[in-house]
Amino acid sequence: MSSSAERDFVHAHLDDLHADLDAWLRIPSISADPAHADDVAASAEWLAAALRRVGFPTVEVWPTPGAPAVFAEWPSADAGAPTALVYGHHDVQPVDPPELWTHPAFEPTLVEGPDGPELHARGACDDKGNIAFHLLAIRAHLAATGRDTPAVTVKLLVEGEEESGSPHFADLLTAQADRLRCDVVVVSDTGMAAPDTPSVVTAMRGLADAEITLRGPAVDLHSGSFGGAVPNPLHALATLLAGLHDAEGRVTLPGFYDRVRPLTDRERDLMGRVPFDEAAWLAGPAASRVATGETGYSTLERVGARPTAEVNGMWGGYSGPGHKTIVPAEAHAKITFRLVADQVPADLGDQVRAWVAAHLPEGIEADVHVPAGGVSPCASDLDHPAMDVLLGSIARAFDTTPDRVLFTREGGSGPEADLADVLGAPLLFLGAGLPTDRIHSPDERVLLPMLYRCAEATAHLWRDLAAVPFPAR
Structure with a gap:
């Protein structure tokens, strides 16, 4: 030295x-x-x-x-x-x-x-x-x-x-x-x-978040008397969130990629020079079995240079000990979006609401809350x-x-x-x-x-x- x-x-x-x-x-x-x-x-x-x-x-x-x-x-x-x-x-x-x-x-x-x-x-x-x-x-x-x-x-x-x-x-x-x-x-x-x-x-990357509440029956219902006959907001939420990404790992919100600035060849070359052992990353800080994400991009590009959507939490109905046989009245989820160059956090409100409205089953109402501000x-x-x-x-x-x-x-x-x-x-x-x-x-x-x-x-x-x-x- x-x-x-x-x-x-x-x-x-x-x-x-x-x-x-x-x-x-x-x-x-x-x-x-x-x-x-x-x-x-x-x-x-x-x-x-x-x-x-x-x-x-x-x-x-x-x-x-x-x-x-x-x-x-x-x-x-x-x-x-x-x-x-x-x-x-x-x-x-x-x-x-x-x-x-x-x-x-x-x-x-x-x-x-x-x-x-x-x-x-x-x-x-x-x-x-x-x-x-x-x-x-x-x-x-x-x-x-x-x-x-x-x-x-x-x-x-x-x-x-x-x-x-x-x-x-x-x-x-x-x-x-x-x-x-x-x-x-x-x-x-x-x-x-x-x-x-x-x-x-x-x-x-920037950040925007959303909270979604789906409502079905006005009260929790007996699943034996009403299950299979009325819409279940937890089922609807699971289906909705399962469609947050397509088969290529891309976020399905309408207009989500409209402002995304593409990575240049120079930027991809510079990122590609960073030594990265994916197996060690998975076994170490990622603590995960496999790497996944948007098709066509490396893991480093996915976590640093591409926009993402992640479900941070979902809840509703009964989750205590034993079982409680109900069709729940409500279901909830929190989602965050990481944004890249030229994306604007304020755009996410309309995008999330349009996405939810397009995939809402009959008999389910939605309340979408996207806080103002966010991080650019x-x-x-x-x-x-x-x-x-x-x-x-x-x-x-x-x-x-x-x-x-x-x-x-x-x-x-x-x-x-x-x-x-x-x-x-x-x-x-x-x-x-x-x-x-x-x-x-x-x-x-x-x-x-x-x-x-x-x-x-x-x-x-x-x-x-x-x-x-x-x-x-």
């Missing part, structure tokens, strides 16, 4: 990173659970104090109608220096079911794994680990360059509701647009393909000069060359499109997560060497972004 002043500083101060994570990860900042509102607020205050401790001259906790966000700014002393805004979140997913955790979810535990030391805790990767490495990165940047201020103005916006759908984030961006003005957004809520495969996320898809500009700088920064941290840093796509969704739309700045993605980190699952972990490398890469990034000719704003 080669060395650099940035790397030397990072490795000389790993205990600081470990101590920060140990303290922060003990705060159960579960935004989805109102009982943890005080914990989410405490998490914001912890981060604010940590940012002040490392030297940020401006640190503020911004209230929202929900959970608080944290804003920080460290201006560069260099006239005309560009501004980079780091985005992430400090809230975490619920831990249920707690009995499936090997160690308590909010007691950070060091485990020696096959790829190096791992830290297990809820939020270790998603997303506190991805924010904590920035605390070390800016110190490494200043120490390596001998500067008193960063080479670029660095801002951070770390929200507290990402795991609850970021319901107030777009309004916060709009209200604080002047304070958040920047030349580039660095998203630290993603990851890389593998520990030995440096890579850059270039796109994230987003993508990076592969040809932006800031992308070249990012590739170079990651390459240095991984002891490789920029041409060996691969491009991937993130199948999940977040508010990154709002950042790009409201702030009008290009998106870069730099995160330490891995597909094997079990985010949103029991035993979430982060591979600590990934945090070390991302801290170093960020220190390089702050130096080299200063030379990018961003257009005047």
Whole structure:
């Protein structure tokens, strides 16, 4: 391995990173659970104090109608220096079911794994680990360059509701647009393909959801007296959902693919360069027997670059012990749709309602609820000069060359499109997560060497972004 002043500083101060994570990860900042509102607020205050401790001259906790966000700014002393805004979140997913955790979810535990030391805790990767490495990165940047201020103005916006759908984030961006003005957004809520495969996320899918209720008889009926003679809403729902995809794995909503931007040959080639062992993926993070999906696309393309529809839950009738012989009055289902470039979440309402209406049997009524908003898809500009700088920064941290840093796509969704739309700045993605980190699952972990490398890469990034000719704003 080669060395650099940035790397030397990072490795000389790993205990600081470990101590920060140990303290922060003990705060159960579960935004989805109102009982943890005080914990989410405490998490914001912890981060604010940590940012002040490392030297940020401006640190503020911004209230929202929900959970608080944290804003920080460290201006560069260099006239005309560009501004980079780091985005992430400090809230975490619920831990249920707690009995499936090997160690308590909010007691950070060091485990020696096959790829190096791992830290297990809820939020270790998603997303506190991805924010904590920035605390070390800016110190490494200043120490390596001998500067008193960063080479670029660095801002951070770390929200507290990402795991609850970021319901107030777009309004916060709009209200604080002047304070958040920047030349580039660095998203630290993603990851890389593998520990030995440096890579850059270039796109994230959007999200829309729907809840469907089918109603048949006005009350539950005795199945012996009425079964076979009146419509059963659970039967109708099962038939409806069975037709959500056709034989080729394509979503059957009318107009669903009308706006989908086709993958270019270049994009497919770039995704095809990412090493992927499907058998290991199935046996490991996917925990599934076979891979399936839309015909004509690879598994990586299906989970990162193609739109999808998934039934998240369906219920109705009786599900208690024993049996209750009824024709139920109602049946329910929740569905989510992942969207890709050029799709619009607002389109899904009419599409779902038209699909349900076209397949509704006689005697069954439907209520379709598609919440307003949703999450828009987003993508990076592969040809932006800031992308070249990012590739170079990651390459240095991984002891490789920029041409060996691969491009991937993130199948999940977040508010990154709002950042790009409201702030009008290009998106870069730099995160330490891995597909094997079990985010949103029991035993979430982060591979600590990934945090070390991302801290170093960020220190390089702050130096080299200063030379990018961003257009005047």
